[in-house]
Amino acid sequence: xxxxxxxxxxxxxxxxxxxxxxxxxxxxxxxxxxxxxxxxxxxxxxxxxxxxxxxxxxxxxxxxxxxxxxxxxxxxxxxxxxxxxxxxxxxxxxxxxxxxxxxxxxxxxxxxxxxxxxxxxxxxxxxxxxxxxxxxxxxxxxxxxxxxxxxxxxxxxxxxxxxxxxxxxxxxxxxxxxxxxxxxxxxxxxxxxxxxxxxxxxxxxxxxxxxxxxxxxxxxxxxxxxxxxxxxxxxxxxxxxxxxxxxxxxxxxxxxxxxxxxxxxxxxxxxxxxxxxxxxxxxxxxxxxxxxxxxxxxxxxxxxxxxxxxxxxxxxxxxxxxxxxxxxxxxxxxxxxxxxxxxxxxxxxxxxxxxxxxxxxxxxxxxxxxxxxxxxxxxxxxxxxxxxxxxxxxxxxxxxxxxxxx
Numbered sequence: 001x002x003x004x005x006x007x008x009x010x011x012x013x014x015x016x017x018x019x020x021x022x023x024x025x026x027x028x029x030x031x032x033x034x035x036x037x038x039x040x041x042x043x044x045x046x047x048x049x050x051x052x053x054x055x056x057x058x059x060x061x062x063x064x065x066x067x068x069x070x071x072x073x074x075x076x077x078x079x080x081x082x083x084x085x086x087x088x089x090x091x092x093x094x095x096x097x098x099x100x101x102x103x104x105x106x107x108x109x110x111x112x113x114x115x116x117x118x119x120x121x122x123x124x125x126x127x128x129x130x131x132x133x134x135x136x137x138x139x140x141x142x143x144x145x146x147x148x149x150x151x152x153x154x155x156x157x158x159x160x161x162x163x164x165x166x167x168x169x170x171x172x173x174x175x176x177x178x179x180x181x182x183x184x185x186x187x188x189x190x191x192x193x194x195x196x197x198x199x200x201x202x203x204x205x206x207x208x209x210x211x212x213x214x215x216x217x218x219x220x221x222x223x224x225x226x227x228x229x230x231x232x233x234x235x236x237x238x239x240x241x242x243x244x245x246x247x248x249x250x251x252x253x254x255x256x257x258x259x260x261x262x263x264x265x266x267x268x269x270x271x272x273x274x275x276x277x278x279x280x281x282x283x284x285x286x287x288x289x290x291x292x293x294x295x296x297x298x299x300x301x302x303x304x305x306x307x308x309x310x311x312x313x314x315x316x317x318x319x320x321x322x323x324x325x326x327x328x329x330x331x332x333x334x335x336x337x338x339x340x341x342x343x344x345x346x347x348x349x350x351x352x353x354x355x356x357x358x359x360x361x362x363x364x365x366x367x368x369x370x371x372x373x374x375x376x377x378x379x380x381x382x383x384x385x386x387x388x389x390x391x392x393x394x395x396x397x398x399x400x401x402x403x404x405x406x
Contacts, residue, residue, distance in 0.1 A: 032107070036079060047121070052104065151170060203221050272290050274292050289312065293316075315393065334385050381401075
């Protein structure tokens with residue numbers, strides 16, 4: 001007989017199957033009271049609301065360390081208290097616990113576990129909780145909530161709530177929700193789907209290293225990520241990322257977007273656009289308002305839309321290493337201030353092309369300064385259309401400038 005087979009047989013001989021233990025308790029309670037749960041040893045927690053004035057608690061546990069369990073379930077001043085801890089300090093992981101609790105559907109929650117999933121369904125009240133390492137699922141909740149997990153995913157749906165849900169390392173999904181809920185994560189993705197504020201407020205969210213996906217037609221969006229992409233829509237969109245792309249489908253009251261190293265795409269915006277990237281392209285399909293866009297090393301493409309005679313329509317586009325293309329509605333009163341610089345060692349023949357009349361002037365000498373670095377020449381463009389109300393200021397280095405009439 002081999003040593004491996006002998007070892008397996010020895011383990012089987014000395015392994016004792018331990019059946020699950022079940023403890024059940026029931027209390028008569030009034031709606032509006034509080035459930036306090038403190039699972040110091042860690043365990044899964046399931047809380048469900050129903051239309052009865054009773055609280056049912058079922059605790060199922062199994063494992064070799066469960067003999068050390070110190071479990072206390074009681075009612076004081078109408079509130080329910082559940083506490084589970086070890087009688088000894090050397091508590092191991094060999095005691096699996098599940099807490100299934102049913103309370104009146106109008107009840108407050110104060111929950112804490114040293115590690116385990118939370119599932120909370122059909123509860124209205126003040127709710128807060130923390131788990132050291134499990135997922136959180138919330139369905140059909142009403143009221144205020146504040147929940148944190150140190151390392152799991154969060155799914156909040158079909159609810160009318162205000163507050164915060166936060167994960168230290170998992171994704172956060174908020175969908176089919178009415179209310180002002182902040183979803184935050186330190187290292188996962190954030191998704192908002194069909195979320196509406198009761199007062200038309202702001203969706204605020206952040207993640208340290210994941211993507212953000214938010215789409216709302218009724219709320220402003222304020223989001224940031226340290227290293228992921230952002231896909232957003234809202235009344236006013238203010239987003240930033242340290243190293244990803246930004247995609248704004250719609251911003252009816254303006255967009256303020258910033259990325260340290262990705263591309264920016266805005267499909268439609270009104271009022272204004274402020275866009276800045278340290279190393280990517282900027283593409284704005286439609287802006288009915290003013291725009292300021294800067295890239296340190298990419299192309300800029302902007303199409304202005306709407307009534308050319310109304311609103312603030314000034315433009316400032318700057319690239320330090322790419323082409324710039326601007327399309328302007330016919331009939332807009334404006335003044336052009338255009339500057340194109342090209343360096344001595346760059347081989348392309350850069351130029352300014354415009355559908356509007358413009359005076360072009362090119363310098364003869366190569367200029368060098370502390371600010372410019374390499375020697376360069378300049379092409380300047382100036383012109384006035386109509387009353388010259390709106391300033392169109394465009395600057396690029398080693399790139400073409402194209403101005404089109406729409």
